[in-house]
Amino acid sequence: MIKDYLGADSSSLKGKRFAFLLVIATTDVSLIPGITIAGASPEMTHYTPAADAEFLLEGKCEVIKGIPVSPEGIPTPAIISRASLSLVNTTKLVVDAGAKIKPNVPFITLHGTHGRDIREGSLDVDVANRIIKNGIKLGEELSNSYELLVIGESVPAGTTTALSVLLALGYDALNKVSSASPRNPHELKNKIALEAVKGLEGKDLISKLAKVSDPMLIGVAGIVIGFKGKVLLAGGTQMVAAASIIKEIDKSRLSEVIIGTTRWIIEDKSADILGLAKQVGVSVSAAMLDFSSSKYEGLRMYEKGYVKEGVGAGGSAIMAMLNGYSSKDILRKVEEIYSSLISEKSIFSS
């Protein structure tokens, strides 16, 4: 089941010719201890986007052993995306907006760079401009092939850069972004973000983005601005930040955009995606996934607030559901993939 919020009409996406884009990036924010669980250790988080991309396309990873897991061993949501997209035979394109580690699969480069710590400044201004320009070009080219783009992301500590972008653009966002952890470290995120946005008032958009954004948010905004059709921004509160950038550059595009996420993000009491989305003026749909009946502990942990979203899991599930698959069908496919990973005994070895 899909639930629509804030005027979203997810049924309008049904039957549209679409591709799935996974936009990856890293920043040094993910090295700050305690800020993210998107990796077995802070150092491993730099490998997570590349590993997610490899897993999405190949069903296995090359840059790491096993697959990306949290310190507790909870598997990457890329499993949900791969499962859902395999049900509907989707073309999956990896887009590198600026990842430190590159995936060993074909990917499209936007000529970005890895982001630094946002307190010092994430990107050079010319790099931010280059990412957005190349994003626009890519979106334009894809307009001739697709009526809809489903755009997912993999950016460890990406909610902190998202928070910073939202603050820099004037939104009331403190304590409202989600986390892959059941214990959302708001205090730490707020502290980092508030320090990063200091002194940005009055600066132009690209200077603000270069200072505090991760490369993914800028790349996604560019793609959406260049693309002519509908867009499902497949992610949680990070995608609200992407929408806020789109709004600054071309407000008219927002009417064609829906944020597609998971029930776990909507129900996340430690965050407020709908409040944020309402401020920005973007609608939201959610795949009502339910893993509580799963035979696997690692998947049942999703019901306890772990992971929640990422790698376009929610949006991918929405596309599967629009094509008639239920949450149970998706869970069955996810379990099939998960069980083969466990039998390889490689899942916890990263």
Added chain:
Amino acid sequence: MIKDYLGADSSSLKGKRFAFLLVIATTDVSLIPGITIAGASPEMTHYTPAADAEFLLEGKCEVIKGIPVSPEGIPTPAIISRASLSLVNTTKLVVDAGAKIKPNVPFITLHGTHGRDIREGSLDVDVANRIIKNGIKLGEELSNSYELLVIGESVPAGTTTALSVLLALGYDALNKVSSASPRNPHELKNKIALEAVKGLEGKDLISKLAKVSDPMLIGVAGIVIGFKGKVLLAGGTQMVAAASIIKEIDKSRLSEVIIGTTRWIIEDKSADILGLAKQVGVSVSAAMLDFSSSKYEGLRMYEKGYVKEGVGAGGSAIMAMLNGYSSKDILRKVEEIYSSLISEKSIFSS
């Protein structure tokens, strides 16, 4: 008008959902004086594929001033490709199989490297394997979006590497590959190629390819093997070499492949594309382009044996013609682009 040869049925491509892929690569073979005119000087040839890619997508170049030209100032065939594909609103994707200079547009990487001089050895074996593996993956992904791929190339001195591949695979190819020059330097090409293939008898396919192929031929073969639909190999004798690699790996794919080229290649008395294609067992279609009535000297030179093909010009023109456009329509669009380049006075400044 389109002419079909060797059993080709170009009408079977009509109405198919397709994308255009430009696969670029360079080797140090293009630095050998006299071997190619795909650049204003031997050193400039390394910039030509990146500049072609930029011109195809943007209508202007960033890595060089102006656009790629021969030493005589004859413009790149990318003009024909851009003109033809704009008539039919095609998605254009740039694929880097191993170009020394990278284009400043979004491109898909196959993780290849620039090829060395083939007399010493073009690529490391693991690089050749990586290119083919990533090509296959890309082809597989695109299968869910398209029924047809039109694949062009930009590789300076690419007919010499093509000749070498054909010789290494046992074909009678000496004096049969085309040239962008009206004075086809067969003697020089034969000498380089014969030296390059020495000692390759009995070696396995990938070792042969790593020694004498450019990265493009390997990448294109991979893409075609991974892709499930029809393929128009948009190029001249180089694409026969690509077909010969495909035949070695998966002969069944050849029945879905047509080489799409220009009248200028078919009528090239210094080469024998049909003889080569017959040996390999691949069919050929040609766009009967005629620039003799052009008001521009630079375009009329195409009728004097200059350039002839490249950047998928022939295959792009075929796709425009299948959609009802005539050679005159295409010429008019080409002249429109050419005149704007001349008025910018930038065309001869590379």
